[in-house]
Amino acid sequence: MTTKIIIDAAEGALGRIAGFAAKQSLLGKEVVIVNCNDxxxxxxxxxxxxxxxxxxxxxxxxxxxxxxxxxxxxxxxRTVRGMLSYKQTRGRQALKRIICYNQTPSEFEDAEKISMxxxxxxxxxxxxxxxxxx
Numbered sequence: 001m002t003t004k005i006i007i008d009a010a011e012g013a014l015g016r017i018a019g020f021a022a023k024q025s026l027l028g029k030e031v032v033i034v035n036c037n038d039x040x041x042x043x044x045x046x047x048x049x050x051x052x053x054x055x056x057x058x059x060x061x062x063x064x065x066x067x068x069x070x071x072x073x074x075x076x077x078r079t080v081r082g083m084l085s086y087k088q089t090r091g092r093q094a095l096k097r098i099i100c101y102n103q104t105p106s107e108f109e110d111a112e113k114i115s116m117x118x119x120x121x122x123x124x125x126x127x128x129x130x131x132x133x134x
Contacts, residue, residue: 004030006108010038012116014079014127020116022083025094034104034113036073037128045125049133056134070134072127073100102128 005024009017017039021031041048052075056068069075077100085091101108 004032006032006034006111006113008035008104008113008115008117009033009076010035010115010117011120012039013118013120014039014041014076016118017116018076018079018083021098022080022094025080025097026084026090029097031098032108033073033076033098033100034108035102036076036100037102037126039072039076039127040120040124041127041130042120042122042124044123045129048125049130052130053134070131071102072131073102075127075131076100 007017007021017033021033025031052068056070058066058068069078077095077098080098080100081095084094086095
């Protein structure tokens with residue numbers, strides 16, 4: 001029996017959310033991340049946009065990849081993937097246990113959520129704004 005953890009990513013730091021989700025998934029728990037639109041990437045917004053735009057521009061054709069996502073929930077899942085050994089069986093299975101949503105689906109509205117909200121005192125950009133800029 002696996003337990004389900006629901007993480008509210010609103011106003012939380014992207015890396016901290018991804019690290020926590022990756023660890024819980026490796027421990028065998030199903031992880032659902034909601035409100036990925038409102039997750040924050042700390043640092044200069046201009047620099048962050050430039051780095052992600054460079055990652056998106058890199059690569060060859062649509063058939064061969066590398067595929068770098070544009071939508072907030074896919075950026076979140078890709079960040080979690082970077083914290084797992086996704087090429088090995090254990091990491092691949094852990095990645096399958098992670099589901100990301102832009103908003104909170106109706107089935108998780110009343111469920112207990114783990115809030116990853118942090119007071120961010122430095123410049124930051126939300127994933128929604130980043131995906132609009134790409």
